Amino acid sequence: MHSFWIIFKQAFLTKARTKSFIITTLVVAASFFLLANLSNIIALVDGEEDETDVLHVIDSSGELLPLLQEQLAAAGSPVEAVPAEKTEAELREGITDGSIQAFLELQQEGQLSARYVSESANGMGSAGAVEQAVQSLQTVLAAEQLGLEGAEVAQLFAPVAFEREAVSASSKSEEELNQSRGLVYILILLIYVAVIYYPNMIAMEVANEKSSRVMEILISSVSPVKHMFAKIAGIGTLGILQMAVFGAAGYLAIKTAGTELGGGMSDVFGFSDVKISTFLFAILFFLLGYFLYAVLAALLGSLVSRTEDVQQLMLPMMFLVIIASFIAFSGIAVPEATYVTVASYIPFFAPLVMFLRVGMLEIPLWEPLLSIALMLATIGVLGWIGARVYRGGVLMYGPSQSLKDIRKAIRLGENK
Structure with a gap:
């Protein structure tokens, strides 16, 4: 039995002392701390970018921008919509040199349309929040055209009570x-x-x-x-x-x-x-x-x-x-x-x-x-x-x- 424990100890310590085992253990353990604090890291990065997270809006009517600002505020979005004071060409140049992140053009000719311009079209960053705000704005405008009140709109989009029930006794x-x-x-x-x-x-x-x-x-x-x-x-x-x-x-x-x-x-x-x-x-x-x-x-x-x-x-x-x-x-x-x-x-x-x-x-x-x-x-x-x-x-x-x-x-x- 003594020889068993000698080989047991040798097998255990030989692998435990290898650099690959130690490095693997430390890297995996460190990754847990990184994943656990990922939301804090993202929040920190977002916090640093809050000052520059500005959306320049081209609104020829002058009526859509205030409504968009209301929708962004209601959703708690960090995006700040401001009126564009430059031409579209100047805004595009600003995106290229990094002075601005994106701009949005709003038009209403019967139905609301929007064009979001940014450096990349991958949908990351504030694009998703802006799209949701524009969609909410379209709902508000459509409700006004149909003469619907706020309570009626809320009832129209209320989620259905959907439950799942399994017949199987093991489920x-x-x-x-x-x-x-x-x-x-x-x-x-x-x-x-x-x-x-x-x-x-x-x-x-x-x-x-x-x-x-x-x-x-x-x-x-x-x-x-x-x-x-x-x-x-x-x-x-x-x-x-x-x-x-x-x-x-x-x-x-x-x-x-x-x-x-x-x-x-x-x-x-x-x-x-x-x-x-x-x-x-x-x-x-x-x-x-x-x-x-x-x-x-x-x-x-x-x-x-x-x-x-x-x-x-x-x-x-x-x-x-x-x-x-x-x-x-x-x-x-x-x-x-x-x-x-x-x-x-x-x-x-x-x-x-x-x-x-x-x-x-x-x-x-x-x-x-x-x-x-x-x-x-x-x-x-x-x-x-x-x-x-x-x-x-x-x-x-x-x-x-x-x-x-x-x-x-x-x-x-x-x-x-």
């Missing part, structure tokens, strides 16, 4: 779906990244030890099976630690940004009222998905002698993860689809797809438990096969880029 309400959809999406993305990144790290580590002939020294003092599971446990612990750092960074970013979890972006992404069971299932499926693919990655990594050959032999595993992610992300819109239900019981797809169903639907407890049991059984079978392949695979050198070498590795391990 959640629209409010519950909105509360969980964003969180499920983010956690699926994390699980997807984890089951690709960390098992690939194991395969590269094993192949690197074989290429440097360190493996020959290691297996002379510890069994290949113990070596394999120590590697899996060490890098798995590193993955859990890194995910914990990301989670803590995200939480602190939200707290330091002064953002309330009960409103704003948290409502959009569904963090306002999420069951604790969703987080527990996320951790469970993360661990099961990791061990499932980690055993497979160690098995494949033991077959190659050069790190350059790892990616080619890992392609089948990558395809499994990619297919699982496609099913999961497409299933967010239709979690009750038959193909999603079937895929949630396939062990290699279950970490992503069954977690999707748990987060998005009210399914009986036996369904995720059955999926978990199938995953545990698959991990056991893969562990047994992987141990036999690993025992012989670590002794194989030379070109080895085919899955057919698994049989050769098993025979070599049995003769060892």
Whole structure:
């Protein structure tokens, strides 16, 4: 057991001390603080530009500009509409040299028409606010022409009371779906990244030890099976630690940004009222998905002698993860689809797809438990096969880029 912990510690510390791991962790953690403060940064930039956010309006009638100013003020827009004191040619020249941002020409010949001129036509900046204000102005003018009063206009544009009700017993309400959809999406993305990144790290580590002939020294003092599971446990612990750092960074970013979890972006992404069971299932499926693919990655990594050959032999595993992610992300819109239900019981797809169903639907407890049991059984079978392949695979050198070498590795391990 002492040798197990030595390899465990070596696998953990070797990767934890690499520059790539440290830089990746710091960059991702810093990005959380950037995203959490993004609204503050945008507000700061907008605040600096408030003084120059002036819209020059060409209004030959002299009657439309005051009405436009009223609509902009009612919408709380930072755009300040002022009468143009220059010709159109001079205004265009001002846009070119950067002295003004945009100008608007208003005309009313039976129906209101507007022409917004700016440096770029991508619709960013104040263009959207101006377009909404002009649209509101058109509504006001049309109401006056039809003789409608303000209350009648408000009644005309009042939103309809539209509710959604699902007949299926497993379906959640629209409010519950909105509360969980964003969180499920983010956690699926994390699980997807984890089951690709960390098992690939194991395969590269094993192949690197074989290429440097360190493996020959290691297996002379510890069994290949113990070596394999120590590697899996060490890098798995590193993955859990890194995910914990990301989670803590995200939480602190939200707290330091002064953002309330009960409103704003948290409502959009569904963090306002999420069951604790969703987080527990996320951790469970993360661990099961990791061990499932980690055993497979160690098995494949033991077959190659050069790190350059790892990616080619890992392609089948990558395809499994990619297919699982496609099913999961497409299933967010239709979690009750038959193909999603079937895929949630396939062990290699279950970490992503069954977690999707748990987060998005009210399914009986036996369904995720059955999926978990199938995953545990698959991990056991893969562990047994992987141990036999690993025992012989670590002794194989030379070109080895085919899955057919698994049989050769098993025979070599049995003769060892």
